[in-house]
Amino acid sequence: MSVDAATVRRIAHLARIxxxxxxxxxxxxxxxxxxxxxxxxxxxxxxxxxxxxxxxxMDMKKRAxxxxxxxxxxxxxxxxxxxxxxxxxxxKVVE
Amino acid sequence: xxxxTSLTMAEARDGLARKTFTSVELTDAHxxxxxxxxxxxxxxxxxxxxxxxxARDADAKIGKGEGGPLAGIPLxxxxxxxxxDVRTTACSKILxxxxxxxxxxxxxxxxxxxxxxxxxxxxxxxxxxxSNETSCFGPVVNPWxxxxxxxxxxxxxxxxxxxxxxxxxxxxxxxGTDTGGSIRQPAAFTGIVGIKPTYGRCSRWGxxxxxxxxxxxxxxxxTVRDTAILLRSMAGHDPKDTTSVDRAVPDYEAAIGKSVxxxxxxxxxxxxxxxxxxxxxxxxxQGAEWLKAAGAELVEVSLPHxxxxxxxxxxxxxxxxxxxxxxxxxxxxxxxxDGNNIVEMYENxxxxxxxxxxxxxxMIGTYVLSAGYYDAYYLxxxxxxxxxxxxxxxxxxxxxxxxxxxxxxxxAFGVGEKTGADPIEMYLNDIFTVTVNMAGLPGIAVPAGKDxxxxxxxxxxxGRPFDEETLFSLGEVIEQAAGHFTPSRWWE
Numbered sequence: 001m002s003v004d005a006a007t008v009r010r011i012a013h014l015a016r017i018x019x020x021x022x023x024x025x026x027x028x029x030x031x032x033x034x035x036x037x038x039x040x041x042x043x044x045x046x047x048x049x050x051x052x053x054x055x056x057x058m059d060m061k062k063r064a065x066x067x068x069x070x071x072x073x074x075x076x077x078x079x080x081x082x083x084x085x086x087x088x089x090x091x092k093v094v095e
Numbered sequence: 096x097x098x099x100t101s102l103t104m105a106e107a108r109d110g111l112a113r114k115t116f117t118s119v120e121l122t123d124a125h126x127x128x129x130x131x132x133x134x135x136x137x138x139x140x141x142x143x144x145x146x147x148x149x150a151r152d153a154d155a156k157i158g159k160g161e162g163g164p165l166a167g168i169p170l171x172x173x174x175x176x177x178x179x180d181v182r183t184t185a186c187s188k189i190l191x192x193x194x195x196x197x198x199x200x201x202x203x204x205x206x207x208x209x210x211x212x213x214x215x216x217x218x219x220x221x222x223x224x225x226s227n228e229t230s231c232f233g234p235v236v237n238p239w240x241x242x243x244x245x246x247x248x249x250x251x252x253x254x255x256x257x258x259x260x261x262x263x264x265x266x267x268x269x270x271g272t273d274t275g276g277s278i279r280q281p282a283a284f285t286g287i288v289g290i291k292p293t294y295g296r297c298s299r300w301g302x303x304x305x306x307x308x309x310x311x312x313x314x315x316x317x318t319v320r321d322t323a324i325l326l327r328s329m330a331g332h333d334p335k336d337t338t339s340v341d342r343a344v345p346d347y348e349a350a351i352g353k354s355v356x357x358x359x360x361x362x363x364x365x366x367x368x369x370x371x372x373x374x375x376x377x378x379x380x381q382g383a384e385w386l387k388a389a390g391a392e393l394v395e396v397s398l399p400h401x402x403x404x405x406x407x408x409x410x411x412x413x414x415x416x417x418x419x420x421x422x423x424x425x426x427x428x429x430x431x432x433d434g435n436n437i438v439e440m441y442e443n444x445x446x447x448x449x450x451x452x453x454x455x456x457x458m459i460g461t462y463v464l465s466a467g468y469y470d471a472y473y474l475x476x477x478x479x480x481x482x483x484x485x486x487x488x489x490x491x492x493x494x495x496x497x498x499x500x501x502x503x504x505x506x507a508f509g510v511g512e513k514t515g516a517d518p519i520e521m522y523l524n525d526i527f528t529v530t531v532n533m534a535g536l537p538g539i540a541v542p543a544g545k546d547x548x549x550x551x552x553x554x555x556x557x558g559r560p561f562d563e564e565t566l567f568s569l570g571e572v573i574e575q576a577a578g579h580f581t582p583s584r585w586w587e
Contacts, residue, residue: 001471003462015417015461016424017454018442027458030518034459037519038406038472044479051477052484054338055308055535056295056560061337075196079428088426091437 001039002032099124100264101581104168104321107267111157111167118157118167122150122211125169129213129265134586137250137260139174139232140182141214149211156209165328166209171266173257174215175222176202176312177301181212185303186230187220189423189448191430199301200333201270201312208328213266217256220450221420222277222305225524227255228514229452237285237507238263238582242549245585248507251281251524254315258285261315262582268316268325272302274309275408276528279540282315283502283553286542286580288322288570289315293561294535295340296326298333306415307338309408309532317579319541319570323347326563342561350564351571356390358565361495365401366527368504375501375552378544382499382554385576386569396495398486403479404530409522410463410476411533416453417460423448455518484534491559497569500527502540502553531557539566543577551580 003011008028012019019027073086082089099121102110110116126143146169153167177183177195184190198206206212219229226249227235235255237248239262250259254271258281261269271278273291282289290313297312304310314325327348332341362383367376383393425431425444432443449457463472490498504526513521531538536557543554554573558566 001468007462008458011458011462011465013442014465015454015457016421016438016441016445017449017457018439018446027455029516030455031459031462033517033519034409034455037522038410038476041403041406041410041475041479044400044403044475044482046475046478046482049478049481051474052308052480053477055480055484055533056293056338056340058295058338058340061334061341063334072196077427078196079193081191081425081429081431090426091434091440093437 001035003028003035100128102267103318104267104316104324105318107168118150118153118211119147121167122146122169122213125213125266131587132263132265135236135238135259135263136233137217137235137256137263137265138171138214139184139186139217139256142181142212145181146211146213153209153211163207163209164324165205167211168209168267169211169213170205171213171216171257171260171269172202173218173254173270173272175218175272175303176270177303178202178212178215181215183215183303184231185221186218186232187448187450187453188231189429189445193428197301200298200335201302201329204328204331210328216260216269219253219255220453221303221416222253222272222274223416223452223456224252225276225280225521226513227252228510229450231450234510235259236510238586239285239507239550240585247510249284249510251284251507253277254281257315258282258287258289261285261287261317263584268314268321270312270329271315272310272312273532274305274412275532276525278313278315279528279538279555280503280524282540283542283551284507286551286582287315287317288319288539288541289313290322290326290539290563290566291531291537292326292330292563293537295338296330296561296563298331298336298339300333300335304419306412307419308415309412319567319574320348320351323351323567345564347564347567350567353568354390355386355568355572358391358496358569359494360386360391360393361396361490361498362393363396363398363401363498363500365398366500371504374546375504378552378554379499379501382543382573385573386499389572391569394495396490396493396498398490398530400479400482400486401530404483404533405522405526407476407479407483408529408533409459410472411480413456413460414464414473415460417457417464420453420457480533483530487534487536496559497565498557500555500557502527502555506546506548506550506552527555536560537563537566539570541570541573542580543573545580
């Protein structure tokens with residue numbers, strides 16, 4: 001499989017990465033090189049093979065359902081590029 | 096007085112215990128060496144004040160007989176580990192001036208045991224790369240040069256700063272992370288030791304995530320023993336990482352010098368690649384001979400799905416990366432580039448904050464997880480991963496204790512030599528190491544010889560799950576036979 005220019009733009013949008021017109025052919029070539037490389041997986045017989053979900057055989061551990069953190073709003077917002085009090089500030093999303 | 100930056104960690108530990116020198120002296124010697132070696136670009140942040148404060152504290156504790164296993168030992172930390180109030184960037188512009196309000200579990204344990212932080216080490220952006228050329232702080236230079244040449248060589252990646260700093264004597268040991276070979280390949284390129292432990296052995300909490308089912312932290316040092324010392328402090332169960340394993344941490348150092356007599360060492364025929372340089376092949380045979388001379392038994396084994404590990408990796412790792420890196424949206428931390436609306440703000444932030452390799456992988460990951468392609472790519476790759484793991488299980492079930500392979504298909508290459516139009520050329524660097532991540536196994540790279548141009552080459556030993564000890568015992572045999580590899584300090 002290979003991707004065309006429209007697909008590259010669609011993927012970029014899904015990934016929330018702005019791409020310029022000039023970047024598309026370049027990205028298309030690189031993505032297609034990778035897709036051509038992984039194409040060889042289609043020759044492997046995977047009939048009846050379970051997809052791997054955990055590389056170490058272990059049950060997912062669960063923590064006790066208790067509050068063990070909190071009251072650190074200052075620390076949570078300390079690195080935000082835009083904030084007001086304990087809120088993150090973003091461009092308007094509701095008209 | 097001997098040069099304190101040339102000591103092994105074990106020697107430094109003994110010198111501190113005997114009060115031959117103090118941690119402050121040891122730390123100052125390293126800080127001075129770091130200053131002289133800035134041309135290598137190994138550190139992206141030096142923390143001398145913090146280092147001296149930690150060293151003074153260690154000296155006080157040693158004086159009272161309360162020093163921990165790493166008391167007063169100066170280390171470098173890969174910039175992928177969150178360090179409280181100390182800038183942590185994963186060497187990406189998108190994290191900007193991020194100062195974590197928390198400390199990673201692995202580094203917390205190092206400080207608990209008395210280690211001293213010298214600074215943060217360069218790496219490929221988000222650990223995506225095999226040459227440390229994708230870092231937003233620029234490439235790291237390998238302390239090794241080809242004989243009679245001053246061409247700048249890469250230290251490998253992604254933990255290139257860690258490898259370069261350890262090889263150049265800019266710390267006694269360093270932390271790294273390994274998703275597809277990011278500890279073992281740079282260790283091999285710089286003539287030092289690096290181990291990626293079994294998946295789940297070290298907590299991933301507080302380490303900037305790349306591909307969560309493959310990422311694992313591990314140590315770099317100049318000897319096998321020193322990596323064993325470090326791993327003991329880094330490993331251990333952490334309730335904050337659900338994939339961290341609740342299993343006692345052995346005294347890895349006790350495995351050093353243990354007899355390897357009777358151990359069965361697998362030599363996988365699939366690792367003998369067409370067109371592999373003859374010196375890699377010779378190094379591999381030499382390593383096998385050394386282990387045989389120490390009493391190990393060599394057996395040819397087959398890992399039939401080896402050739403599919405790298406393509407499967409380039410689906411699984413980017414898929415997980417695209418998901419993990421979704422958090423960099425310019426809202427909660429890091430850099431932001433404004434737009435006319437929130438989606439434009441996200442798109443502009445990520446376009447400007449991510450470098451080319453990261454964008455490429457996020458986009459591949461987004462594609463293979465997108466509707467209509469998930470089964471053909473991601474699901475198939477996860478099935479192939481099951482087969483790769485089964486290859487190893489079958490091999491170990493035949494009584495094989497460890498597997499010996501080359502660490503890399505070549506010695507270090509020049510800066511800019513493999514950054515052309517085809518990304519696959521760079522990806523092929525990890526051909527011998529990536530299988531180990533796909534199967535979650537431990538792997539150690541040990542320097543074993545030099546190529547015709549005088550550059551170090553390494554061998555890899557792959558172990559059974561949670562049997563790092565056997566790797567340390569076998570690694571020590573190779574190290575004893577091959578000797579140590581020290582670059583000339585041309586940068587001073």
